[in-house]
Amino acid sequence: MASGKKILLGLGIGCGVIVLIIGGSCVGMYYWGKSKVKEAQAEMEKSSGGKAALEAMKQGATRGEGGLTGAVAGLAGAGIGASVSMLSVQVVPSLPASEQADANAAFKAFAEHSAKMKTEDMDALSKAMERYNAAVKPAMEAKSKALEAEQDPARKMQLALEMSKVDPDAARQFVADLKAITARL
Numbered sequence: 001m002a003s004g005k006k007i008l009l010g011l012g013i014g015c016g017v018i019v020l021i022i023g024g025s026c027v028g029m030y031y032w033g034k035s036k037v038k039e040a041q042a043e044m045e046k047s048s049g050g051k052a053a054l055e056a057m058k059q060g061a062t063r064g065e066g067g068l069t070g071a072v073a074g075l076a077g078a079g080i081g082a083s084v085s086m087l088s089v090q091v092v093p094s095l096p097a098s099e100q101a102d103a104n105a106a107f108k109a110f111a112e113h114s115a116k117m118k119t120e121d122m123d124a125l126s127k128a129m130e131r132y133n134a135a136v137k138p139a140m141e142a143k144s145k146a147l148e149a150e151q152d153p154a155r156k157m158q159l160a161l162e163m164s165k166v167d168p169d170a171a172r173q174f175v176a177d178l179k180a181i182t183a184r185l
Contacts (some may be wrong), residue, residue: 057121080122081114084178087129094171103175110178111184128177135170 087108092100117125140163147159 013065076090076181080117080125081111084114084125084129087174090166091132091171091174092164094168095175096168099172099175103171106175106179106182111180116185118182124177124184125180128174128181131177132170132174135167139167161179 085107088104092103092107143159143163147156147163150156150159175177
């Protein structure tokens, strides 16, 4: 009987130690994960894209889409906002100088509010981008062919710079569409 009690006692102590190790590991992992989240947030707050992503997560949560759904909804809008902002490099210089400040303001306002986009706003933006791409595609293809055919390096450089500019009417229409979408946000 003494031998059986020793075995049970050893088994109990061994299981207790295992439970303590597992419990300690879980607590340690919790605090380690918490510190990593804080570090990631601090890093995100340092960059403008990260700030937009954090704001997007907050916007998703305020719309009642907390947790992962809110984060995904907000990040989708912020990602779209960042993509559209990159398009400003092509659109704004294509406009006359008198219209460029207004166009820059439209892109900035859209980027600031893009995390609030809903499905209908994304649909409207998609249609606006399709119209814009359809309007500039023929000219871009022609410029691309001319660039490929050009032999003179100086002229080739000039053509490459011209490729970045698009039809001012297409640029104006896209800015107008962007303003209309931003006004709904």
